[in-house]
Amino acid sequence: MLKHSTRRWLAGLGVAGAFVAASATPAVAAPAAQVELYFQNMTLAPGSPGKSDALHLFSDRPTVLHDVAVRYDYRSLVGKVTIAAQHGDCTTPEEGVLLCKEHFPVSVDDLNGTWTEDVTIVPTDKAAVDDSGDLKISLQVAGKGRGSYTSRIRIGEGVDLAGGPNTEFTVKPGGAFEAPLTVVNVGEKPVKDVVAWFDLDYSIRTKDRFSNCFYVEDHLIACLLDEEIPAGEGRTATLNFQLGKDTYAPGHEYGNARFLTYGDFEDLFDVREEAGARAAKRGSGPKLTLRDAPTKVTRAAQTDTDPTNNFTEWQITVSGDNGADLEAIGAKLTGKAGDVVAATVGFRNNGPATLDYLRTDMDVTYVDVTVPTGTTAVEVPFECAPRKGNANDWDEPGKPGGREYRCYPGPIAPAGEELTGEFRLRIDKVIANATGLVKVNVPCECDGGFYKDLKPANDTAKILVNAAAGDGGQGGGDGDDDGGTLPITGTSIGLVAGIGALLLVAGVGGYLVAKRRRTRFVA
Template sequence: MQFTPARRWLAALGVAGATLLASPAAAAPATPKLDVTVADVTLADQAAGSQYATIYASSATVLPSRKLTFDTAGLAGVATATFPSYAHCATQGTVTTCEDSQPTSVEQWGLSLFEITFKADAAAKAGASGALKVTLAVPGFDTVTSTSKVTVGEAVDLVAGERQTVSAAPGGRFTVPMTVRNAGRVTANGAVLQLMGDHALVPTERYSNCWYRDGGYFPACVFTTPLEPGRTYALSEPLGYQVLADTAAPSQAAVEADWLTPAEYADQVAAFKKRGFEPGSPGTGKELTLVAQPVAKLAAPPQADSDKSNNWTTIEVTVTGDNKPDAAAVGANLTGATGATVTAKVGAKNVGKGGIDASRAGSPAVAIRFTVPEGTTAVTVPRECFPASGDTVDWQHPGKVGAAEYHCDSPSARLGAGETVLFDLGLRIDRVVANAAGKVLVSRIGNGPANDGNPGNDSAPVTVNASGAANSGGNLPVTGATIGLYAAGGAALLALGGAGVVVARRRRARFVA
């Protein structure tokens, strides 16, 4: 499947719309509630379309095994559904069953399992629709069922403009024009422009026909103007952006623009609303329009794009200047008697001038490796930490106690200048070892180490009963109140599928500024 920016846009909305991280005192229900979805899809005549089968849980849990059942009887005469070989499915009549006996971890933002490909029947007319029934059965959990709507649309082909490159310094502004061409044979009855940019790039306008959320990020602009075959349309004015003042520099950022038909956008909004989120609210400024002669609106069937590979384009932004982030390891000095449990608050602090931003890639802002000090055992471990050894990470057992080493991912894709992420690990002192030493190592910053301002502070010791230690605490001063951050995971992307592309392991941790 081609992973288009539309899926990344929904991922970003999912991040923004997700529930605020629970406080440490919040108690999860004994048995989480499960849900299973396959998002609605509109097909372009004989072109194929796809969506992911996705499982959600009301709180993080482990499924001992699972059985998914897909009933395609409701698609008769409309479309066929094909399942990938790696899903281990068996079909009998109109029912396909996909089973997995292995335990699977599921977070609140969901887990996409595999992609289902739909293709319209040769005799199906534009406007025809059917339903796919999906049932999930897991031992120890209530069985759940959902329905996905599959619609046959009239084929159109929206083509985005060419890739563009611009430069701007932190705090600076830039504008970019946008165009779209109808390369199909029929009139496109309107269009929707979805925009997704790095956190560093903030839209400067709030147009009345664009829907925004979370400070104006990730707008979707709806145009009702018909697009005639063979014609190119331009936005009534270039789009404006401002680069945040704390953006790392020099660095690269980008805005991705994706053109959809109104029916395709409606499918995405429906998937978003199924998860309890709204697509935002309209701006209060002027209307953004497509420059074209007005055409009388005619009754028409729903449409879908026959070639999504040319719908989108990218504006690459070179951020100039010297504004590097610097992720410094935060260690700890701990004291305690034999048998006592002490808490190591370890992590990383951005002591640089620039923020760390991995939001476009959907990656954690930072990752650390924590080596447990000699003579101690990790008895409480947060779910964002995984047992590790060398280059191997045990992703299947988040929060597992007793390991000698842990890999911990920050729960957010962004760590601003001056902000700290801490992971609380409880260490039981099995025997007192003078100056027992562990270590915290910043193992990853964003998508790589290129912008780390000072690699020399990437590690810090974690000592237990160190000579002269008076009390516990980190090596770097950590001040300020705890702030709530959003759980990242792309809930709406998972509603549409594509979790395997962008699901970063972002979980609960403490952030201080």
């Protein structure tokens, strides 16, 4: 029920995505779900065991695909690589083509998408540095084409980077801390260029503006370090971070830097512009440079088969007391019998702290909405499900016609912002002061939720429906008639989920779908 639709933004490369709410017009058959494909570009080292990945499917609405087959065409790379499935029913109808059938129906949700079975791409003994070709992937559903995608596969020199030791801090909201950024070349060849890609919690901000680093507002995304690191040596630098004053306390925050070769970074980064992602800007300050790292951080040689060695982590214990007050938002509506009126309801985080559950993807709170007597919910936010039976039994999300709804607003509620969704109610019978309710922080036998509200007295608000004074109208709906797009407003929540999610495979692919969706939500 989020105005900002943060769940989709997390799959949206840092910009506002949109999504499709349930239609309230059953007379018109809904079109088939639009399915998008994504398979990450890949760089392989000669003589390596190769890399495994899966085709990621995204849809503009929840859908189930039956009789699914995926065709991998790598004929431009015949003799250079082989592709095989780790599991599944696959055949090779011709050289350079792998056809894999899914044994079970493939369920695609519109939040995170889904994956087909992994395939492994391995360089042959004839593969040489700078070899390159296309991997053309096509999706068939029940014998019909439903999408295609082309990825680049190339051969590059193999190296091995490792992150420095992890660090722990104790910081108050608004407090500063210095984080070491250390990378070690544990391979046998020099590394010419290194990229530090950051995955930082929303609360972690920076005032540095290095000319070789990229930022969105005060969030650090990546630094391009064009310095050669000889085999067996380490390099280090210091980053100045600060927790936002809206950081919840007591609590814990987390950040990490992942070190990549420039080629591997390109494999992640190059689709970002195509996806229309929000632009990151270079800093205007001095260049971030690396100095020799102490020899104590050098590790024994490790191979790239253990990618976890590419990280350095920062664990922050947040001290102090900084809570949040979530206030329910109701609506006052007027109209005559037969009118459809818009109730924009939800809650406001009065702060002072932001609630951030992005690492776990749990909902920050649960919101119950009771539809006023004499009205029928003809269109509801997709994040809201009608009660089906007992207290813990809920029907399909976005389904109209219910009397009571449980809404799942997503994993972040920024301090000072409203998170709302629109319920469109048909007035069946005008009843004086017909009353519905909005309740925030309701108990839920599930993960997430918020039960330490600073002011529980404002956790409930009314939805009131009365007769129109004149010719009736659609009072209470305070949204713009903008065709249903979701604007970027407020503090750009799309920067969260660890800003490093800007480059995640799921984020890239998800935004390719999200940017084309429409929603019945209004700002």
